[in-house]
Amino acid sequence: MELFAVPDVPEVEPGDDIAALVRGRVDLRPDDVVCVASTVVSKAEGRLADLDDFPAGPRAREIAANLSALTGEEKDPRFAQAVLEESTEIVTEAPFLLTETRFGHVCVNAGIDRSNVPGADLLLLPKRPTASAERIRAELPAERVIVTDTCGRPFRHGQRGVAIGWAGTPASRDWRGEPDRDGRELGVTVQNVIDELAAAANLVAGEGDGGTPVVVVRGFEFGDHAGSDEHFRDVESDFVRQALRGWAYEPR
């Protein structure tokens, strides 16, 4: 398996055709997996916004005031408003805003990016990243496309690449019922391959000014396994979500 960044992808502008930008820079094969950073998908889809687009309501003002008091840093209630408008549920309000986005992804600040946005205050995540992946895939010779983001996780430090949209591949590879090396039946083993592909791509993409937003994974074989498109957990299958519903942060 091989990974390489697509060279010289220019700064993406609203209305740009990402598939065309990729096609012109790399000879893709049908079984390549093309991993596209959500930042460039969002830019192409015009998901730029300004803080003034989000006049803060009482809830956002309350959340921002609470976070300002907690952190000692002035938090902009318009930013909290933007997060609320991108979300279907607030998972935690403090020590930071963790929400479920409209497409089911649980992440900090609804994934809104304040660093990577020329000419605007905010970059929102794509509205429906799986639909974005399908659109890009339809215009590429590669049959698999993943829209990636980075986020943190409980129990472990740091951020890692994750998939937030996918097309042409199941999300997971299901090994249940298959034998292990000793012929015993495997237990619960559902391998989330799209998150693993996104993590792998992030090793090549990097962040910062050397960042390359499109990475090709060549030679990944899904193999002859059952697949599943379960990716984002709902509350019923996620006891951490259940625990967080009854919890309020207490500064120590």
Add this chain to the structure above:
Amino acid sequence: MELFAVPDVPEVEPGDDIAALVRGRVDLRPDDVVCVASTVVSKAEGRLADLDDFPAGPRAREIAANLSALTGEEKDPRFAQAVLEESTEIVTEAPFLLTETRFGHVCVNAGIDRSNVPGADLLLLPKRPTASAERIRAELPAERVIVTDTCGRPFRHGQRGVAIGWAGTPASRDWRGEPDRDGRELGVTVQNVIDELAAAANLVAGEGDGGTPVVVVRGFEFGDHAGSDEHFRDVESDFVRQALRGWAYEPR
């Protein structure tokens, strides 16, 4: 960047020298990252055990009885005892046993494997996987070694490769303070590269009877960044752990 499985690694037995098994099968380069599945590290280190090695105390019997009632499946209290003995904290007792292992890794059943063990009931995780990685690294021409496992995570379905021990590389790459593509300073961006490497390796390793327990990552450049060995969160920096401390599972 390229990934390949080390071919024809035989079934590993207690006392086997993993570095020697790898050296004889692949020409390693100094900057390769050698990813070794914890299962083979455990086998080489003799971390096999039988259920009878863990006579259940009252706490284990209580946990197993509770889980049996909850799931409708008979749970062996000796298994719960094994999990307790491998753990420093029980994070949740139900709907499954989530604990912190003695080396700081939060995972289900203390990572004890019941499927992949010829001639024994249980395979325990390596006692100190980072020490294991250091020992393997000392006998290899490659300068970086990661001991991998797979586990699930909150908010997202399925399991992914993760690092539980590492040597010759920092756990994370720290981009804080570096400029993004537009010259703005990046915010919180600490990239957990060892988890990403483990996830990438798992795409090549696979599970089951075709499983290949050693994968080489060639051409990964850490680059000129600050590094950190923060990997497993402690309770103070992990509000999910804090929330789970005050929570008890309620069947719905």
